[in-house]
Amino acid sequence: MVDREKPNPAGRDDLGLAVDAWKLQGDATPLEGWFIRELGEQGDPIRLPLSEWSGVLGRLAEARGRGEGWPPRLDERLTGFFRMLLRFSRPDGRTAGLAPDRTEPESPRKYWRGLLATFREPDVGRVLDWWFPGRDVDPVPPPLPAWSSGDRVLGVLRADWTRRGDFLTFDQRDAGAGTRFELYGAGTPWLSSEWSTPDPSTPSVLPEAAKPTAWATSSNADVAEWSFSSGGRRVTRLAMMLRGRRLAILADQLDGLRPDDAPETRLDVPSGLIVAPLETPGGFLLKTGAPGKSAQAILIGRGALEYEEASRRMIVRPLAEGGDAWLPLLVSWDHARHRKPFRWNRLTVAEQGKVCPPETAWAARVTWGRDETFVVYRSLGPPVRRSFLGFSTTDRFVVGRFTPEGDVEAIATLA
Numbered sequence: 001m002v003d004r005e006k007p008n009p010a011g012r013d014d015l016g017l018a019v020d021a022w023k024l025q026g027d028a029t030p031l032e033g034w035f036i037r038e039l040g041e042q043g044d045p046i047r048l049p050l051s052e053w054s055g056v057l058g059r060l061a062e063a064r065g066r067g068e069g070w071p072p073r074l075d076e077r078l079t080g081f082f083r084m085l086l087r088f089s090r091p092d093g094r095t096a097g098l099a100p101d102r103t104e105p106e107s108p109r110k111y112w113r114g115l116l117a118t119f120r121e122p123d124v125g126r127v128l129d130w131w132f133p134g135r136d137v138d139p140v141p142p143p144l145p146a147w148s149s150g151d152r153v154l155g156v157l158r159a160d161w162t163r164r165g166d167f168l169t170f171d172q173r174d175a176g177a178g179t180r181f182e183l184y185g186a187g188t189p190w191l192s193s194e195w196s197t198p199d200p201s202t203p204s205v206l207p208e209a210a211k212p213t214a215w216a217t218s219s220n221a222d223v224a225e226w227s228f229s230s231g232g233r234r235v236t237r238l239a240m241m242l243r244g245r246r247l248a249i250l251a252d253q254l255d256g257l258r259p260d261d262a263p264e265t266r267l268d269v270p271s272g273l274i275v276a277p278l279e280t281p282g283g284f285l286l287k288t289g290a291p292g293k294s295a296q297a298i299l300i301g302r303g304a305l306e307y308e309e310a311s312r313r314m315i316v317r318p319l320a321e322g323g324d325a326w327l328p329l330l331v332s333w334d335h336a337r338h339r340k341p342f343r344w345n346r347l348t349v350a351e352q353g354k355v356c357p358p359e360t361a362w363a364a365r366v367t368w369g370r371d372e373t374f375v376v377y378r379s380l381g382p383p384v385r386r387s388f389l390g391f392s393t394t395d396r397f398v399v400g401r402f403t404p405e406g407d408v409e410a411i412a413t414l415a
Helices: 010-025 029-038 050-064 072-087 108-119 122-131
Strands: 154-158 167-171 178-185 188-196 211-217 221-230 233-242 247-257 265-268 274-277 283-287 294-299 303-308 313-318 323-332 342-346 361-368 372-379 386-388 391-393 397-402 408-414
Touching: 010 029, 010 050, 029 072, 050 072, 050 108, 072 108, 072 122, 108 122, 154 221, 154 233, 167 233, 178 247, 188 294, 211 408, 221 397, 221 408, 233 397, 233 408, 247 313, 247 372, 283 303, 294 303, 294 342, 303 323, 313 323, 323 361, 323 372, 372 386, 391 408
Parallel strands: none
Antiparallel strands: 154 167, 167 178, 178 188, 188 265, 211 221, 221 233, 233 247, 247 323, 265 313, 274 283, 283 294, 294 323, 303 313, 342 361, 361 372, 372 397, 386 391, 397 408
């Protein structure tokens, strides 16, 4: 009678003889006897030490792939052994609970994919797809997720490669007034697919191509800026995403407005989203219909924000009567944040002790509840030193955190 509780190294030796009999003579009888002795009905090894499971299963998979005439009756226990090893493995493919001096396959991905090619079990394949997604490649660092062209208006603001990671793509390579874009956060596209400032006289043609003007990426934020002309006016477009904060800014700066101008910026809203006005003037709530998912789009500049259901567009119109205007749209997709009351107020910006008009420099403080406050600053005039809330800067764009102590900590800047 076999003692099923005590590990028996002889089982490994018996396997070697059984595999040789199959490979050299085509005789599966010794293998069948080994399966009965060493594997339970569900494929669980009876005496084989855990440290040897992967090696033994690899030998059995190799034997199964050699020659014709493999007895199908062996597959039930063999595939059960396959699943059993999976249960005792970490997500990186290495067997759990082994001593540090125990050897494992150099490439767990290659090992498991090799087993899957032999056994072709869909349920195991599903798990391996989660553990080892994509093609079989050598493990190398992935490319940097955030990128922007220095020659063309084409780029992506992105912090990571995770399936639920946030990103904002933009593309204005074509000679048209619109930017192809998508703002994606928490697994949902919130704004997409065109961001435009149409020219009333020639709505589909740009006098000159859009050109990149700035790009910055860091562990805190990604910022891209580009400029073009539309309707005889200069448009400077900015996209910024704060990493890990589920917050973005989409902004247009319109230069050279005439008193009789009626420009507008349009941003498309994907189908399927529910759009409703916020209590805060100039803001809208976007919902998917699923619990726990929402976004807020709030205009914090000198303008008006409307939503047109027929075209599914957010429309921003400046209130400036001539001169320059900056229209920042703040977008948040942190559902927990949205439970807190939102408010914003314009700040006083000073230059050499004198208050700057909004056509020269603009700043605002935005707050959710009591514990989350940001400041946004934009210089529309020459880049000289200006100050607000005791914070001094020569940068033309700043987003920062306003601390409980009353200090401004810059998160993202453009010089």
